[in-house]
Amino acid sequence: MVAGVGPNGGGGGGEYPGRFTGFVAVTCILGAMGGLIFGYDIGISGGVTSMAPFLKKFFPGVYHREINDRSHSQYCKFDDFTLTAFTSSLYVAAFFASLVASTVTKKFGRKWSMFLGGLIFLSGALLNMFASHVSMLIVGRILLGIGVGFSVQSVPLYVSEMAPHKYRGSLNIVFQLSITVGIFAANLVNYFTPRLTVVDGWRVSLGGACVPALIIMVSSFFLPNTPNSMLEQGKPKEAREMLRRIRGVSDQEVEAEFRGIDEASAAARAVEHPWRNILLRRNRPYLVMSLLIPSFQQLTGINVVMFYAPVLFQSIGFKSDAALLSAVITGTVNVLATFVSIYGVDRWGRRFLFLEGGVQMIGSQVAIAALIGWKFGVTGDVTVLPAWYAWLVVGLICFYVAGYAWSWGPLGFVVPSEIFPLEIRSAGQSINVSMNMFFTFLIAQLFLTMLCHMKFGLFLFFACFLVGMSVFIYFFLPETKGVPIESVARVFRDHWYWRRFMVADDDDHKGGPGGKKFHSTAV
Numbered sequence: 226m227v228a229g230v231g232p233n234g235g236g237g238g239g240e241y242p243g244r245f246t247g248f249v250a251v252t253c254i255l256g257a258m259g260g261l262i263f264g265y266d267i268g269i270s271g272g273v274t275s276m277a278p279f280l281k282k283f284f285p286g287v288y289h290r291e292i293n294d295r296s297h298s299q300y301c302k303f304d305d306f307t308l309t310a311f312t313s314s315l316y317v318a319a320f321f322a323s324l325v326a327s328t329v330t331k332k333f334g335r336k337w338s339m340f341l342g343g344l345i346f347l348s349g350a351l352l353n354m355f356a357s358h359v360s361m362l363i364v365g366r367i368l369l370g371i372g373v374g375f376s377v378q379s380v381p382l383y384v385s386e387m388a389p390h391k392y393r394g395s396l397n398i399v400f401q402l403s404i405t406v407g408i409f410a411a412n413l414v415n416y417f418t419p420r421l422t423v424v425d426g427w428r429v430s431l432g433g434a435c436v437p438a439l440i441i442m443v444s445s446f447f448l449p450n451t452p453n454s455m456l457e458q459g460k461p462k463e464a465r466e467m468l469r470r471i472r473g474v475s476d477q478e479v480e481a482e483f484r485g486i487d488e489a490s491a492a493a494r495a496v497e498h499p500w501r502n503i504l505l506r507r508n509r510p511y512l513v514m515s516l517l518i519p520s521f522q523q524l525t526g527i528n529v530v531m532f533y534a535p536v537l538f539q540s541i542g543f544k545s546d547a548a549l550l551s552a553v554i555t556g557t558v559n560v561l562a563t564f565v566s567i568y569g570v571d572r573w574g575r576r577f578l579f580l581e582g583g584v585q586m587i588g589s590q591v592a593i594a595a596l597i598g599w600k601f602g603v604t605g606d607v608t609v610l611p612a613w614y615a616w617l618v619v620g621l622i623c624f625y626v627a628g629y630a631w632s633w634g635p636l637g638f639v640v641p642s643e644i645f646p647l648e649i650r651s652a653g654q655s656i657n658v659s660m661n662m663f664f665t666f667l668i669a670q671l672f673l674t675m676l677c678h679m680k681f682g683l684f685l686f687f688a689c690f691l692v693g694m695s696v697f698i699y700f701f702l703p704e705t706k707g708v709p710i711e712s713v714a715r716v717f718r719d720h721w722y723w724r725r726f727m728v729a730d731d732d733d734h735k736g737g738p739g740g741k742k743f744h745s746t747a748v
């Protein structure tokens with residue numbers, strides 16, 4: 226999320242010497258672990274909530290409704306508050322944790338924030354694995370959420386501070402890629418665990434989260450703090466030596482970059498009121514983007530598929546096994562399509578990908594609504610459906626997922642991370658992460674109830690949002706492809722709408738809090 230930026234003052238600024246050292250390699254792996262933790266959570270809960278033994282043990286009401294009530298509407302058979310609370314509770318916790326984590330990350334350094342995240346996450350995974358009552362499940366999910374909030378906040382920051390400038394952008398998308406790999410791994414685990422005979426499959430699925438948690442804990446324990454953290458803690462000598470070691474260069478060679486980081490850290494510390502500054506008129510475009518982009522990302526409806534694909538596929542007539550297999554298929558498409566974004570983001574630009582992905586998702590949502598409406602109508606009373614029909618829906622969902630995976634998925638993080646000027650960067654990133662978690666929670670909690678009430682119209686509902694957000698991108702998002710972070714403010718100043726905020730900012734600069742000290746760093 227915050228990879229690509231750091232308090233280094235903008236990333237991509239100078240061309241400092243630096244090799245791809247062992248340190249950098251390890252930090253990449255660590256970054257990937259942060260993404261895996263998040264992705265594994267997203268992908269695991271839907272499959273687990275479609276497993277009969279799990280439902281029977283913790284949600285008997287849902288289980289019996291599914292078994293006995295054949296005439297019941299397909300749209301509503303999984304609509305159960307505690308069932309959705311099981312999935313969504315994680316994101317409420319992650320929302321609050323991502324707000325708190327920035328203080329911990331700043332005070333104790335990225336390293337300990339990651340360690341703490343891993344530890345809390347591990348305890349959540351263990352509690353879930355050994356759960357004997359639904360309350361243990363929910364508390365476990367809350368702990369997992371706190372772990373996710375801490376990791377999503379601190380790991381990318383750690384990676385971006387360790388990585389040489391020229392690798393920072395790609396590491397940003399590697400983080401999203403690792404989220405998709407985490408989802409895929411979870412889908413795969415869910416496909417195999419119901420076949421286990423000696424132990425409950427769902428316990429293995431939920432306990433699997435221990436693996437990335439242990440890796441992140443062990444590695445963050447042994448890894449050093451970043452030079453930026455050391456500067457924040459008033460240890461300039463250690464910070465300089467650390468930077469030299471990470472870059473694998475000589476004393477002289479590291480000097481320029483160290484000075485840059487030192488100045489930028491001092492400047493970042495001097496911003497007394499980043500939360501107030503973000504409200505200044507001249508920062509309005511960034512505030513709007515930090516609020517809307519993550520919210521819109523979730524309003525594409527992607528997590529309906531990511532969380533509930535197996536449940537959704539069962540609702541359209543698949544048996545449990547085929548439903549879990551279909552989730553593996555959509556998970557594969559999600560990973561592969563993310564590579565298209567890695568390839569295209571700096572060639573075709575952000576706007577093209579956003580708009581193409583948007584149109585592709587609108588088309589598939591409308592087609593899915595039409596197909597489901599055709600067979601299920603408003604009653605949702607269907608017993609037998611032809612196989613070709615269910616597979617056609619799966620195909621359309623894959624087309625939709627691909628559109629998301631090369632547009633709103635990675636860009637939802639890349640764009641906010643590259644537009645914030647230094648004075649509001651930490652606040653902007655916190656807003657971005659917490660909005661993302663908040664809307665993820667809303668979708669997780671409301672989807673099954675919405676499906677029950679809005680029926681096939683739910684897909685049209687998301688399609689309408691997609692129309693609105695594509696129009697927004699078309700008119701309001703300037704292209705930032707190939708623009709150095711320091712110069713991003715210029716593209717906003719040249720923009721037909723945002724220029725009015727950027728030009729007429731004299732008052733803010735003169736009188737606003739912090740206004741005298743900081744003009745947008747990107748000027």
Ligand SMILES: OC[C@H]1O[C@](O)(CO)[C@@H](O)[C@@H]1O
Pocket residue numbers: 267401404405408522527528531559634635665
């Ligand atoms: O790959 C899809 C996943 O990616 C995210 O957008 C996070 O970047 C999640 O909200 C979604 O589940």
